[in-house]
Amino acid sequence: MTKKLWGGRFTGKTDPLMEAFNASIDFDRRMWAADIEGSQAYARALQRAGLLTAAECEAIVAGLEQVAQEWAHGQFTLQAEDEDIHTANERRLTELIGATAGKLHTGRSRNDQVATDVRIWLRGEIAHLRSHLNQLIGVAVERAAEEIDLLMPGYTHLQPAQPVRWSHWLLSHVWAWQRDAQRLDELTARVNIMPLGSGALAGNPFPIDRSALADDLGFEGITYNSMDGVSDRDFIIEFLFWATLSMVHLSRFAEDLIIYSSREFGYVTLADAYSTGSSLMPQKKNPDALELLRGKSGRLAGHLTGLVMTLKGLPSTYNKDLQEDKEPLFDAVASMSGALQIACGVLSTLRTNPAAMRAALTPEMLATDLAEYLVRKGVPFREAHHIAGAAVQMAEVQGVALSDLELSDLQKLHRAFDEDVSAVWSFDLSVERRDVEGGTSRRSVLAQLAHLRAWLVGRTE
Ligand code: ARG
Numbered sequence: 001m002t003k004k005l006w007g008g009r010f011t012g013k014t015d016p017l018m019e020a021f022n023a024s025i026d027f028d029r030r031m032w033a034a035d036i037e038g039s040q041a042y043a044r045a046l047q048r049a050g051l052l053t054a055a056e057c058e059a060i061v062a063g064l065e066q067v068a069q070e071w072a073h074g075q076f077t078l079q080a081e082d083e084d085i086h087t088a089n090e091r092r093l094t095e096l097i098g099a100t101a102g103k104l105h106t107g108r109s110r111n112d113q114v115a116t117d118v119r120i121w122l123r124g125e126i127a128h129l130r131s132h133l134n135q136l137i138g139v140a141v142e143r144a145a146e147e148i149d150l151l152m153p154g155y156t157h158l159q160p161a162q163p164v165r166w167s168h169w170l171l172s173h174v175w176a177w178q179r180d181a182q183r184l185d186e187l188t189a190r191v192n193i194m195p196l197g198s199g200a201l202a203g204n205p206f207p208i209d210r211s212a213l214a215d216d217l218g219f220e221g222i223t224y225n226s227m228d229g230v231s232d233r234d235f236i237i238e239f240l241f242w243a244t245l246s247m248v249h250l251s252r253f254a255e256d257l258i259i260y261s262s263r264e265f266g267y268v269t270l271a272d273a274y275s276t277g278s279s280l281m282p283q284k285k286n287p288d289a290l291e292l293l294r295g296k297s298g299r300l301a302g303h304l305t306g307l308v309m310t311l312k313g314l315p316s317t318y319n320k321d322l323q324e325d326k327e328p329l330f331d332a333v334a335s336m337s338g339a340l341q342i343a344c345g346v347l348s349t350l351r352t353n354p355a356a357m358r359a360a361l362t363p364e365m366l367a368t369d370l371a372e373y374l375v376r377k378g379v380p381f382r383e384a385h386h387i388a389g390a391a392v393q394m395a396e397v398q399g400v401a402l403s404d405l406e407l408s409d410l411q412k413l414h415r416a417f418d419e420d421v422s423a424v425w426s427f428d429l430s431v432e433r434r435d436v437e438g439g440t441s442r443r444s445v446l447a448q449l450a451h452l453r454a455w456l457v458g459r460t461e
Contacts, residue, residue: 005087005110024084024323027330032071034120035085036064038113038217039104042196045213046106049206056100063097064089085117086110107208109200111230111318116196118326120217122239123192125333126184132340133181133246134460139348140174141452143167148445151427152267152357153365158259162368163361163427166267166352168440169256171448176249178455180242187238194219198229201317230318233311236325240304243332244297250343251297254290257346261287266356271349274342289342296335303328361427363403367392369424369433370402377416387413 004010014022040061047057067089070076082088087110094101144167154164194217197203197210203226204210210222223229260267270287278284310324367388374384390413395402398409403425410417423429435441438448 004081005083005090019080019083022083022320024326025078025082025088027327028085028114029078029088030330031085031117031121032076032089033068034117034124035089035113036068036071037120038116038196039089040064041213041216042108043104044216045208046103046206048212049208051106051206052103056103059097059100060093060104063093063101066096067092084110084114086113107199107204107206108196109198109230109318111200112195112198112226114322115198115230115232116194116217118329119191119193119195119219119235122235122329122333123188125337126188126191126239129333129336129340130181130184132337132344133177133184134456136340136344136347137174137177137181137452138456139344140170140177141449141456143347144170144174144445145449147352148442150352150354150357151361151431153360154440160360160362160365162365163430164440165431165442165445166357167445167449171445171452173249173253173256174452175448176252177246178452180246180249181459183242183245187235187242189220190238191235192218192220193223193235194221195223195226195229195232198223198226201227201230227317231314231316231322233307233322233325236329237304237307237311240300240307240328240332243336244300244304246336247293247297247300247339250339251294253343254287254293257350258287258290258294261290261350265360266353267360269351269353270346271351273349274346289346293339293343296339300332300335303332358427363401363425364392366424366427366430367402369430370421372433373421373424374414374416377418379414379416 004014043052043057043060043064046052047054052060067076070092076088076092078088079091082091090101090104093104147170148165148167150166151163152166152169153160154162154169194210194214196213196217197208199205214220214222223232257268257270259265261270270285270289272285274287274289275285276288278286307325307328310321314321370391371381371384371388374387375381379387391405391410392402394409394413395405398405407417407419407421410421432441435444437444
């Protein structure tokens with residue numbers, strides 16, 4: 001019979017179904033590098049504490065290096081008793097260096113080990129996500145700068161509302177991504193805290209210098225309560241919330257583009273690289289990439305809710321329920337990594353159709369500008385709004401566009417109307433009039449671009 005890590009007091013055999021039910025190796029094996037990094041540093045800490053000789057420490061660190069090489073080259077062979085990544089690595093180390101391997105786990109528990117490994121693994125993944133997000137933002141900012149002259153209808157309630165710059169629309173999504181980037185940085189500070197040295201729950205009985213260990217592992221700080229240290233999964237919940245909200249942002253961006261790429265709108269054309277055909281209808285080109293971005297937001301919200309439910313009401317410290325943190329976390333990381341790169345690919349390859357955007361702009365979208373014209377002539381806004389509404393109705397009755405009403409007709413509605421009303425009917429001027437900070441005028445959009453560029457430089461330096 002093979003020996004289990006925790007086998008000492010057990011005499012009966014484990015039900016094979018239980019072995020499978022209990023095992024996490026199929027998914028936690030991806031943390032192999034983090035587990036080895038943590039163990040190598042822990043061996044050095046044991047040596048500093050006088051629990052390993054220099055030679056023993058050397059043997060353990062080198063043995064673990066060999067285990068890492070096996071993983072890296074796909075040569076690590078799992079055994080039936082490898083319950084999780086911690087067990088697997090220690091079993092292999094024992095095969096390679098013999099009894100000295102048995103000293104590595106001195107004062108350590110898988111409880112503080114797993115909590116440490118997940119944090120090491122996640123901070124590494126966050127670094128990749130951060131750069132994918134920077135890349136997406138960078139591409140969007142450059143695209144917005146290049147296409148600043150394109151105008152399109154802006155919508156509320158999905159009804160044509162007022163003309164806006166295409167860049168202004170694009171940057172409206174970029175600001176959400178920028179907040180996602182800030183949130184990711186903020187939560188990373190709470191991920192990068194070390195629980196190692198908490199033992200099973202009560203703390204390490206040997207004189208481990210936890211701060212030195214944390215420095216060795218690149219952690220920014222240590223946990224100050226061992227019972228909290230082994231049970232805290234807040235950082236995973238925070239990450240799942242981040243992923244959920246970020247995916248919601250991507251799904252809203254995707255939904256806009258799905259609408260704008262439809263034949264009825266035609267404002268943009270997606271590259272073939274991110275579309276697929278129909279197995280039945282030869283004419284179809286479907287925005288699958290965007291639909292998946294939209295669809296994945298539901299799945300991530302499920303992961304977040306699921307883990308919150310798992311944690312609710314758990315008794316203190318470690319319970320095996322906590323093993324359920326990993327699959328949602330791993331899936332959220334993989335989904336976000338794919339989604340950010342796909343969104344970047346879609347955005348950098350799509351074609352805009354300026355003529356379709358222009359053609360969709362209608363004079364009715366300038367009815368607000370008509371009211372504002374009267375406001376500039378001293379008419380109170382409420383009254384001006386009413387008069388502009390009457391003008392819309394008059395145009396409807398006459399069967400003409402709002403901009404084609406005769407001046408004499410407009411003057412029947414209010415005597416303040418004058419020749420200069422013709423300037424109202426320019427989409428370009430309408431957009432330029434919205435010149436406050438955060439508006440859609442050229443100057444305002446350029447100011448947004450300057451803010452975002454400065455922020456990006458600060459992040460990528
Ligand atoms: N595979 C376990 C997990 O992911 C590791 C910790 C096991 N601890 C224990 N006391 N059984 O949570």
